[in-house]
Each structure stands twice: as structure tokens, then as C-alpha cells.
Amino acid sequence: MEKLGAGRVRCLLVRPEFLENTFYNPREVFRLLGARSAAPPLGLLTVAAYLPPHWELEFVDGDVAPVTDAQLAWAQVMMISGKGPQEIPIRRLIERARARGIPVVVGGAGPTLQPELFDADYIVAGEAEPVLPRLLADLAAGVSAGIYRSTTSADLSEAPVPRYDLARLDNYLFVGMNYTRGCPFGCEFCAQIEIFGRTARTKPVERILREHQALFDLGYRGQIDFGYDNLIGDLPKTEAVLAAMRNWNAAHGYPFFYSTEATMNLAKLPRILGLMRDNDFRYVFMGIESGDEEVLNRAKKGQNTSMPAAEAVRTLNSYGISVNTGLILGFDGESDRSAEKMLAMVQGTGAFPTLVLPLHALPNTQLSRRLEREGRLFRRGVIEIVDGDRTDTATTGLNFATDRPRAEILRDLAEVLEKLYRPEAHCARVALTTRQLETAHKSRPPLRKLPQLLRAFAGIVRQIGFDREAGPYFWKSLARAALTNPGALEMVLATWAMNASYARQSRSYVQALRAQIAHVEKVGEAEVNRSMGATRVEVVRA
Numbered sequence: 001m002e003k004l005g006a007g008r009v010r011c012l013l014v015r016p017e018f019l020e021n022t023f024y025n026p027r028e029v030f031r032l033l034g035a036r037s038a039a040p041p042l043g044l045l046t047v048a049a050y051l052p053p054h055w056e057l058e059f060v061d062g063d064v065a066p067v068t069d070a071q072l073a074w075a076q077v078m079m080i081s082g083k084g085p086q087e088i089p090i091r092r093l094i095e096r097a098r099a100r101g102i103p104v105v106v107g108g109a110g111p112t113l114q115p116e117l118f119d120a121d122y123i124v125a126g127e128a129e130p131v132l133p134r135l136l137a138d139l140a141a142g143v144s145a146g147i148y149r150s151t152t153s154a155d156l157s158e159a160p161v162p163r164y165d166l167a168r169l170d171n172y173l174f175v176g177m178n179y180t181r182g183c184p185f186g187c188e189f190c191a192q193i194e195i196f197g198r199t200a201r202t203k204p205v206e207r208i209l210r211e212h213q214a215l216f217d218l219g220y221r222g223q224i225d226f227g228y229d230n231l232i233g234d235l236p237k238t239e240a241v242l243a244a245m246r247n248w249n250a251a252h253g254y255p256f257f258y259s260t261e262a263t264m265n266l267a268k269l270p271r272i273l274g275l276m277r278d279n280d281f282r283y284v285f286m287g288i289e290s291g292d293e294e295v296l297n298r299a300k301k302g303q304n305t306s307m308p309a310a311e312a313v314r315t316l317n318s319y320g321i322s323v324n325t326g327l328i329l330g331f332d333g334e335s336d337r338s339a340e341k342m343l344a345m346v347q348g349t350g351a352f353p354t355l356v357l358p359l360h361a362l363p364n365t366q367l368s369r370r371l372e373r374e375g376r377l378f379r380r381g382v383i384e385i386v387d388g389d390r391t392d393t394a395t396t397g398l399n400f401a402t403d404r405p406r407a408e409i410l411r412d413l414a415e416v417l418e419k420l421y422r423p424e425a426h427c428a429r430v431a432l433t434t435r436q437l438e439t440a441h442k443s444r445p446p447l448r449k450l451p452q453l454l455r456a457f458a459g460i461v462r463q464i465g466f467d468r469e470a471g472p473y474f475w476k477s478l479a480r481a482a483l484t485n486p487g488a489l490e491m492v493l494a495t496w497a498m499n500a501s502y503a504r505q506s507r508s509y510v511q512a513l514r515a516q517i518a519h520v521e522k523v524g525e526a527e528v529n530r531s532m533g534a535t536r537v538e539v540v541r542a
Contacts, residue, residue: 003139004076004077004103004139004140007054008054008056009052009054009056009076010055010075010076011051011055011056011057011058011075011076011077011078011079012058012071012072012074012077012078012079012102013048013057013059013078013079014044014059014060014061014062014078014093015040015041015044015062015063015080015081015082016080016089016092016093017066017086017089018063018086026498026501026502026505027063028497028500028504029497029498029501030173032456032459032460032497032501033494033497034452034453034455034456035171035172035173036063036171036172037061037063037064037171037172038063038173038174039172039174039175039176039225040059040061040164040167040169040171040175040176041081042162042176042177042178042228043107043108044059045059045164045166045167046128046160047079047128048162048163049160049161049162049163050128050129050132050160051136052136057163057166058071058075058166059163059166059167061167061171062089064171067093072097072100072102073100075097075102077103077104077105077139078093078097078103078104078105079104079105079107080093080094080105080107080108080120081108082106082108082109082110082111083108083109083110084113084114084362087110087117087118090106090110090118091118094118094119094120103121103122103139103144104120104121105120105122105123105135106120106122106123107123107124107125107128109191109195111123111124111125112124112125113195113362113363113364115147121144122135122138122145122146122147122148123146123147123148124148124150125148126149126150126151126195127150127181127195127196128150129150129155129159130150130151130153130154131148131149131150134148153181153182153196153197153199153201156181156201156202156203156204156207157204159178159203161210161211161214162178162211164214164218164220165218169215169218173223174222174223174224174225174259175215175220175223175224175225176225177208177211177212177226178203178228179203179226179227179228179231179241180201180202180203180227180228180229180230180233180237181196181197181200181228181229182197182198182199182200182201182229183196183198183200183229183230183263184198184199184200184233185198185230185263185300185301185303186300187287187299187300188299188300188301188365188366188370189299189328189359189361189362189365189366190365191362191363191365194364194366196229200229200233200237202233202234202237202238202241203241205240205241208245209244209245209248212245212248212256215256216252216255220255221255221256221443221446221449222256222257222449223256223257223258223259224256224257224258224259225258225259225260226260226281227261227262229261230261230262231260231261231262231266232262232263232265232266232269235272238272239271239272239275242272242276242278242279243275245279246275249279249280249442249443254280254442254444255443256280256443257279257280257281257441257442258276258279258281258282259281259282259284260276260281260283260284260285261284261285261286262284262285262286263286263287263303263304264303264304264307264309264312265303265306266284266286266312266316267307267311267312267313267316268306268307273315273316273319276319277320277321277440279442280320280440280442280443281319281320281321282320282321282322282439282441282490282491283321283324284316284322284324285323285324285325286312286313286325287301287304287325287326288304288309288325288326288345288351289301289304289326289327289328290328290329290331290338290341290342290345291309291338291341291343291344291345291346292331292334292335292338292342293305294333295331295332295334295338298331298332299331299332300366309345309349309351310345310348310349312349313349313350313351313436314349314436317350317433317437318436318438319438319440320437320438320441320487322352322433322437322491322495323349323350323352324353324354325346325349325351325352325353325354326353326357327342327346327353327355327356328357328358328359329342329357329358329359329409329412329413329416330358330359330397330398330402330409331359331403332403333403334403334404334409335404336404338412339412339413339416342416343416343419343420346420347428347432349429349432350429350430350432350436352429352495352499353420353502356413356416356417356420356506358398358410358413359397360396360397360399361377361399361400371400371401374536375535375536376400376401376529376534376536377399377400377534378400378401378532378533378534379532379533399532400534401534401536401537401538401539405525406520406525406528407517407520407521410513410516410517411517413513414509414510414513414517417510417513418506418510421502422503423469423470423472423473423499423503424473426473426499427474427476429495430477430481430491430492430495430496431477431480433488433495434477434481434484434485434488434492435484435485437485437487437488437491439485440487441490457493460493460496460497463500464496464500467500470496470500470503474496477492477496478492478493525537526538
């Protein structure tokens, strides 16, 4: 292999596309809202900041534009970062690079959890920062292959500013900013705590303000997705950084507004919520997961049972924060009322469901290790019915012998998907959020964004407002917000755009689920489990 140490090194940094027909790629929403993708890949732009200054870097986002033959002809090395749902596009990129003799480095959550699936020259498993010096030294020495698994956690105190300048930021709905890694909670199914640990690590205040300044100087204005893991993993540091951000934003005319991810106990922290309101946090993702308290406790998600979900969401709404959530079916301990409870919980909170999935035992998690001990885990973590190129867990979940009949879980999931995104159901959720949301927007879009916003509004009206089924409910939601809570109009428009896309997507999911149900009923559940490598093949109600 060519040594990549002396002189300039031409490095192609690639985020593979997410395949169509998955909840991970709601492209219609991006287009409606005037963007081409959700956000540039923060991990890859962070790695770029650690590469030697004499390297020439080019960044390609497969969700925006494909890697061209000309870019491959230019590159001396390719670095790819991706998640499990991008497995197929990653493999295709590796094949294209190998045909040209280009060495490939892969990293990210997918290669970290299942490095054996990626036939790359170099595999980075875990956080990249601790192993990058060794990888770069091996590239410079001409070492032809290696697996680089970090055994220590990255020190965020000296983290450089991500190379935001490599991406065309106007292609995206928002930009990510990594403040914290790690979460103190121990949810059994969570892969993040396996990658980043149970101890929250945070960047110092001055580093966060430097990243704000870098985005400001690049001319970026708009949404920052702030945090990365649980925002409130280290409360004293979170309070300090939010207070500093409040002062910075006030001094700079509030150029940004924010979204983040946090556990439900955020609702019990008025001081933090007040600072979030002062900084114009508008959206929080909370993994509520289930409407069944016993199920949540068994999945080690007790932080979601300390207060009713409806109360938690109402509290966040009172600080001007809308809530998105994730939902999962297939946990041990569920009953034939689990779908009913889930639907009631969602309607009672008004939270928008952005992920509705069957439980998937991700590799190297507490859940997969337990199921393997119990003889219930399928080989390679897949099921027999897979729809084409799909790799998302909505159609490859339940990769284990289930606690209640598999067909029953799949029917429940199909029922939830069929009912959840109906216009009348979404209209009721929007009405509840409109009543509860006390907005305090400080950030205003610059005038140069006005044409984009007008096009987005026109596109939403054209697609949804004149739809025979959804249109009347859409106009009802819009009129209610305009008359009673104009500050909620942004939420109304954004969630209607998402709901329209998710409703279309859910229909293809339901079709795939029906095929799985037919397969289970044809061959029998025990045979499905046996054929997929489980040693405990009958229903295993505990």
C-alpha cells in the first residue's frame, strides 16, 4: 500500500445515504422544508478536524449527492462514517473504492457494533479520537489493514471545532453540536451507552462558545441540534453551559434556536428548563417508548415511570418546547393491550412519534447479551422476511424469540402504524400541543431565508392543504393556532409536514409487516425461531 504520510494526502470523507423507504430518511419532509437532508454528519466533521493540516479534504454527503467517479479518481484514501441502517450503501462504497485500489477507513455506530459486517481495510470501533494517532501513523507507514478499537474514552476538554466549513450548511434543516457523550441511565436496549459509556462527559464552556462563534462566522443562522447524548447527564455542567450560551446568544442577537435529546426527568428540572427557554430551545426528543409502566421498568427505563408522560410533555410545552418521541413494541412483559395503551399515551401527550419500531436487540447491548444467554437471540440479528434493500429495524426487528406470540406483536405494530398518522389523530395531537405550548421565540430567520420559508409554506399547503383526506384537518389546525396561539404556527406546519410523510411511509411498513405475519402463520412460530438460530423456540412468556 502507498504510504500516506509525506506530502499532501487527498482524503474523501463520505457519509453514505440512507436507503429510501425508511423512517431514517424522510426526504419528502426535507424537501418540503427547503432542505436536502437533516444535518451534516457531526462525527465525520469532527474526525476531519483531527486530520493533519497538510491533508486535502473533500466531504460528500450521500443524502445530498452521490460520490462521483471523478471524486474517486481524485482520492488517495476514503473515510466513511455510518450507522447500521447504512450497511448496504457502505458496502457499495467499499466495493467501488476497492476496484480503484483506494484504501478505505470505516467508523461510526455500525462498524462499532458489528465490525465483522464491513470488509474495509481499516475499521475504527468506538470513539475515534483515542485511536486516530495510531491509525494515522499506520497510514503513514504503509500498514495495509487494521482494526482500531478504542479502550479509553475521548477527552472532550481539548476537542477542536468540527470542520463545519467542509459542508454546505444551507443544504440542511439543522446543524449538530456535540456537547456531551455518555448517559448515566442503563436502558437495556440502548446502544449509545455501550459506545459512549454510562458517565457523562462534556465539553468545557469555552469550547462550546467557540463552536457557536465558528458557525456564526460561517454565516449560519437557524437550528442547532445540541447535546448528542442525554443533555442532562451532568446537571451542574449543563446549567453552566446553558447560562453561558444565554449570554452569548443575547450578545449576538439570537442567531440560533435549538433542539436536543433528554430523558423524561428533564420535566422535573425547572432551572434547566428556564435556561432552555432563555436560549430558545424549541424541540426535545424523549424516548417514551411504551405506554406500559411495567414494561418500562423491565426494560430498565424507570426514569420514564417517575411521572406520567402527559405531565412531562405538558411541563415541557409550558417552557415553549415541543416534544418528539420514539415508540417500541416487542418488549418482554407486554400484553394484548400494549398497542391500545401506546396509542392512548401518544394521544394523551400530543408528542409527535418520529420512530415507531419493533424492538431490535442491537449487537453488544445488555439486551442482546441477555437474550443470547436465554437462547433467544437470532443469528446475525435479522429475521427471514426482509423487504428488498431495507436495513432499518422497522422491517428487520424482533431478532429474537419473543415473549408473546410474534404475530400478535406484528399485528399490534401494524395497528399502531395504521392509526397513529391518520389526519384526525394528528389533528387532535396538534390541538393539544397548541393549547399547551407557551412559545418564547427569540431567534428570527434572516431576510435572506424568507424566499425559502415562503416556498416551504407554499409546498406544505399545496401537498397537504388540498389533500382530500388531510386538508380539512390541516386547515383546522392552522386556523386554531392562528387565532389562539400564533407562536405555535411553526410547530403546526412542521408536524403536519412530518405526519404526511410518515403516513405514506407507514403504509409500506404495514405491507411488510403483513408479509411477516403471513410467514409466521404459514410455518409456525417455533419454526421461525428455530430457522433463525434460537435454541429456545417456543413463546417464552416470563
